[in-house]
Amino acid sequence: MDYTRLDIRLGQDLVKLVAGVDEFKGRWDALKTLAPDRLQSLRKVATIESIGSSTRIEGAKLTDAQVETLLTNLKTQSFQTRDEQEVAGYAEAMDLVFQAWDDMAVTENHIRQLHKTLLRHSTKDERHRGGYKTLDNHVVAFGPDGEELGVVFATASPFDTPREMEALVAWTQKAIREEALHPLLIIAVFIVQFLAIHPFQDGNGRLSRVLTTLMLLRAGYAYVPYASLESVVEENKGQYYNALRRTQKTLAEEPDWEPWIGFFLRALKKQASVLAARVADEDMREKSQQRLHPLSQQILELFHDANRLTLSQVVKLTNANRNTVKVRMRELVASGHISQHGKARATWYELERART
Structure with a gap:
């Protein structure tokens, strides 16, 4: 994609969505008046939901309750199943982002580091943790019996991947530095392009959601750890994939950004609404508890x-x-x-x- 020709024009509905998300961002300082232990509780629930939802989007089967039990024993437990390995890796990648987001600019090294952490416990992925793909990994459709029906979307070739990732990261850094676009639009473009490239052999979907959290935190959306964006995506999984494909199929010529950016902004708005409702609920509980x-x-x-x-x-x-x-x-x-x-x-x- 030629980033020098990138032009995004939003309709009125999408402009309102951006304004709504930013309005909540501004309200967050006033909303987070709960006691520290209650904020911690909100964050714990959101973290469990995020880990459970993001791994289930990619085919894992663990429930949120099972995820919570696994996380309780994260430091001492061995992870035998693929689902457990993916949950443990996602938890550690998210923890790294929450602990170090301020020092983790969007660079290829940091992206590789997060990928390596994400697949740390996945024995099947040991050979390619933190390294760009060496084999094609086109997105394919499967039938009800597991038979491959054909390629849905052709991702970047292994040969082109390093060059395309270098260009994407360079554009992202420049756009952030020069404030060429609204931060939410920069994040949306980065994610849809990252998933179109599919730079790693496996784990691209999960990593895209970890990177979304990282970029939102770096853009000042400090409320992100307290409500799960991943659970919103899981609840609207069909729309998520449809929006991605509709935009990705246009990237080579004249990109149609509306399907993906529209979905992304609506998901962010829903995330903020969920958090606002939970904070209001916690406020009521706190007042009730005082009596x-x-x-x-x-x-x-x-x-x-x-x-x-x-x-x-x-x-x-x-x-x-x-x-x-x-x-x-x-x-x-x-x-x-x-x-x-x-x-x-x-x-x-x-x-x-x-x-x-």
Whole structure:
């Protein structure tokens, strides 16, 4: 693609979407008035959703609950299945972005570093972690029985990939530096081009979503870690692939940016809406908690340090009368602060917001 001829003109609807996302970006400082532990809880939920959704988009089967369990044992567990390896790698790549985004400009070295981290636990991908592809990896369609139906989209050849990646990164750095386009448009162009090149043998889709988070953080969208963009994409997977293909098929001649940029901006708007609703919900919970019985407040604090608790565990930790704890737990369930699972002796509880 000739980046010197790149021209993006947005219709009124897309201009409004950009303005809406930027408006939320400006409101975030006022919205993030929750206590640090509640912000941390929002971030934890969003991280689990992001990891689960991004890997499921590419065919993994682990649920968010299974992802959460796996992440709890991330440092000590060996990962036997392909799904577990992909989840562990995605978690570590996202953690690297969250920890070091301010020092990670969009360079080929950083892109390779993130790819290497992403596939760190994938035994099948050991030979090509962090290296550009050496074999064609065109996007193909498969039938219901797994038979290949044909090429849907021809990606860059292994020979052309280094040159095309160099050109894409150079354009991106220049556009950011010179503010040639709105930051959201720069990110959208980068992602659709990155996926058209498909520079790595495997992991391109997952890496594109890690890079999206990195670029949004570097562009000042500080709320990104607290709501999952990946889950929005997963919920609209068909539209996601359709928008990508419609734009990618036009890139060689006169690019039609509207399908992809429209999807990308609507996904960002939905992400912001989800976060705004969750912050409002947390505000209500916090105000409600201030009116709770002291023992009920004590019980809720226990759940900030534990994913789930049983009645016996709560009794032991609070050193309160068992019948009194039962009453308070029923009140917390009725008020929506915690949820109850199982029956009889197998009953356990968790914070209700962990499932939102």
